[in-house]
Amino acid sequence: MRRFMLIALIFAALVAPGHQLSLRPLSVPVMTGGASLAKAGERIVSITERPPLECYGGALSACGASLRNAGDCMGQCGATCKNKFGMEIAGDEAREAAVCLDEATAKMRTWIEEENDTDIKVMVDICDGLSTASNCAEMMGRIMYSQVTSKGGKEVEAKDKAGLVKYLLLLSESLVLIASRLDESELASVKDGKEMIGYLREASDKFGEGGKVMRDGEVERGGGDWLKS
Secondary structure (H helix, E strand, O other), X not given: XXXXXXXXXXXXXXXXXXXXXXOHHHHHHHHHHHHXXXXXXXXXXXXXXXXOOOOOOOHHHHHHHHHHHHHHHHHHHHHHHOOOOOHHHHHHHHHHHHHHHHHHHHHHHHHHHHOOOOOHHHHHHHHHHHHHHHHHHHHHHHHHHHOOOOOOOHHHHHHHHHHHHHHHHHHHHHHHHHHHHHOOOHHHHOHHHHHHHHHHHHHHHHXXXXXXXXXXXXXXXXXXXXXXX
């Protein structure tokens, strides 16, 4: 029995990257933030099914679907963060979320071009916010994926940790911007629009919470096994 334990410890030492950054504290905030983002996307799709827009199947519907997919990817990223050896999957999911957010941005721009009576300045700000969110998810994914093979020591770990904090907080800020500008648009005039804005703010809060947890190391106890050191 002791021999098997020794072999297991040697194997773990050989395969584990030096000073690997733990992503477990991000699990719940990113998972719940992704769920809220997905719900916001679903509400956009719902808006297009009823008056006053009634444009289901068009660019705005596609934007909502892409936003929902981005949220699903971020949720899966968060779920994978609790696994010590799942960093490459978490990174892939974050980068896939970035692709979905790029698609949402493109579809939103198309809808702006189609709607001549839309407040252009407001919608352009929303597109900028989506583009920023996409860049944040992409950079988060790169950092997570780099941890799979990184053996650069504590300096690299500290740099990657600071990077994750930076992009999580920036992602949070971009979603707040989007929600604030949507509040000024015609989409806020209907029930689904109000709910969409609420879900975007929830997602912002959760991603911001993840950034603060990584930065300050303060984890609220009582959630699950991933919280235990």
